[in-house]
Amino acid sequence: MSGWLRVVGLGPGDAHWITPEVQAILSEASDLVGYESYLARLTPGPSQSLHATPNRVELDRAQAALELTAGGARVAVVSGGDPGIFAMASAIMEALEHGPPAWRNLDVGIAPGISAMQAAAARLGAPLGHDFCAISLSDNLKPWSIIERRLRAAVAGDFVIALYNPASRARPAQIGLALELLRATAGGERYVALARGIGRAEEHVQVTSLADVDPAAIDMRTLVLIGSSQTRLFPRGQTGAWLYTPRRYEAAP
Amino acid sequence: MSGWLRVVGLGPGDAHWITPEVQAILSEASDLVGYESYLARLTPGPSQSLHATPNRVELDRAQAALELTAGGARVAVVSGGDPGIFAMASAIMEALEHGPPAWRNLDVGIAPGISAMQAAAARLGAPLGHDFCAISLSDNLKPWSIIERRLRAAVAGDFVIALYNPASRARPAQIGLALELLRATAGGERYVALARGIGRAEEHVQVTSLADVDPAAIDMRTLVLIGSSQTRLFPRGQTGAWLYTPRRYEAAP
Incomplete structure (x- = not known):
């Protein structure tokens, strides 16, 4: 046996x-x-x-x-x-x-x-087309200070950021804190994509910005993608838009 | 039509x-x-x-x-x-x-x-089990300065790092420069995994450290993974080893 x-x-x-x-x-x-x-x-x-x-x-x-x-x-x-x-x-x-x-x-x-970020990226266009990082916002097993440190480093490196486990009933406030930190360091103009329930009946994708994103729209089934300074948005046919990060890095932000 | x-x-x-x-x-x-x-x-x-x-x-x-x-x-x-x-x-x-x-x-x-990092991670254990970033070392379309900036940020954030396109015949020296930068900022003790031709007949996986890694062992078919301060190595049966990054963050490095 x-x-x-x-x-x-x-x-x-x-x-x-x-x-x-x-x-x-x-x-x-x-x-x-x-x-x-x-x-x-x-x-x-x-x-x-x-x-x-x-x-x-x-x-x-x-x-x-x-x-x-x-x-x-x-x-x-x-x-x-x-x-x-x-x-x-x-x-x-x-x-x-x-x-x-x-x-x-x-x-x-x-x-x-x-992984969730790959399915979300496929629906959105190609936001992960260039250097990126993936961060879990859960602080069940790591201190919040290391999460803040990583968010700051992600902005310093101008990475695209995929946020996993952005919120749960036990910790609804953290996604708000994280977005506030990102807004304060990267500015409000960065694109933010919320991808919820990708591949399921309730699938929903939305693109907004760090200035406009509503933390209340984010739950445990949401994958949050934040663009780098290079990430671009352009119209997709009659409705919607494509979000992508070019392979080329144009200039330091 | x-x-x-x-x-x-x-x-x-x-x-x-x-x-x-x-x-x-x-x-x-x-x-x-x-x-x-x-x-x-x-x-x-x-x-x-x-x-x-x-x-x-x-x-x-x-x-x-x-x-x-x-x-x-x-x-x-x-x-x-x-x-x-x-x-x-x-x-x-x-x-x-x-x-x-x-x-x-x-x-x-x-x-x-x-993606290559996922297949490499599966062979190695679970090196991407916690926050990580993915960086392409190709400077065909971005300046080397942004690559250096991202490597520094990745160390500042204590991310696990996946390096794509680490070398080619046209730019054999860059992986050496990148590893030198990482060694100077993160220290020589970080684990380095080289995964070559995963899923093919020539598949080969090797775990070493930033102090010991030989850039000449890395070519365009190699996926390079560098551990965070938390990444661990332990014996796998009679031969080999498992490499993984715990879900728990023990202490600031």
Whole structure:
């Protein structure tokens, strides 16, 4: 009996973003482990066991998945987006490093997926077409001071910025603080794109500016993209607009 | 006769990373446009036209693709990786913005793909598990000074750093200059991962440090990842190691 564990990413919503690699792992797994809303997107086979857990216990979920694997199960740990970007792969690594030494001999692997910023960028045009950074606004596991430091550095480097986990019911005020910091350092003219529920029925995309953005329009399902000094907006046919960051850097801002 | 254009990403190499969305577009297209080495990865149907171009004429390729679309063709513009990240989507946007106004009414869309840093991260563990940035070292279209500014900002923000286009035959020295700058500002102890040809037969991954990395080991097919102060390395079974960035930020470096 030889178990394995794969951390897989379902992408941001639509099944047409699930890679064949992930699809194959999902069909070969004996056990599917993940946050309940991700597992709800799957159609398990009759012999597959589902292990649904609430969202905020990543490390418990990782340990349980590794225990199943050590017992011989074929385990798919299911993330949304890319498991390697603000998702379960890091929790599995943490559990492996600090768990029983025998776990390090288990057959463990990661299968990448489309992350939220990529799907949002595809809908908008090409905002990530040049140098960018990705920052999680969650301060559950890091101090707010390091988030501020990174936002300042992102502006100093004139990066396009993707903000993950911009808000939750437990911390509704932080996105407002972050946008205020960005406005104070980069100015109000930077483009801000709000991409909500990309790949789902409720998909909605909006482009505004740091001066005009309303933090109340941003929730935990929103991916926030802030342009660099170079990011451009131009009309798309009769309605809408394309947002993109040119490959060329014209002049220092 | 109603044409369309889709910018698609094949991922970094292995076909099992091509999404079903991209696969469907490739099979429905009448014309496949792209850099010759990307088109060589496809098996075109008997009625599909291939338009292979050398790599360094992205804007010409974008304009030619839009002209085909305006003439009624169903055009797939083929990138490696994710077309939205240092690839063709931005060139298409540039051609659209500055081209004939009628082009803006064309049916244009982007289909995301797995980018090189994601595939590299999956092989290594979870180095992108926390805040990170992506920087192209190519100075064909931007001054070297903005690259230096971004490298400094990335260190100031203690980001994990993914370096795209780290070297080419035309500019072999820049990766050495970049690593020197990073070593001088972040210190020699940061982990450096070199991921070459991920998803291909020649796939090779190596983890070293800023103090020890050899720039001569890095070529245009290498994705370079530099850890933050928090990134960790631990043994993987009998051989090898896992590299990951924890979700928790322990202390300011």
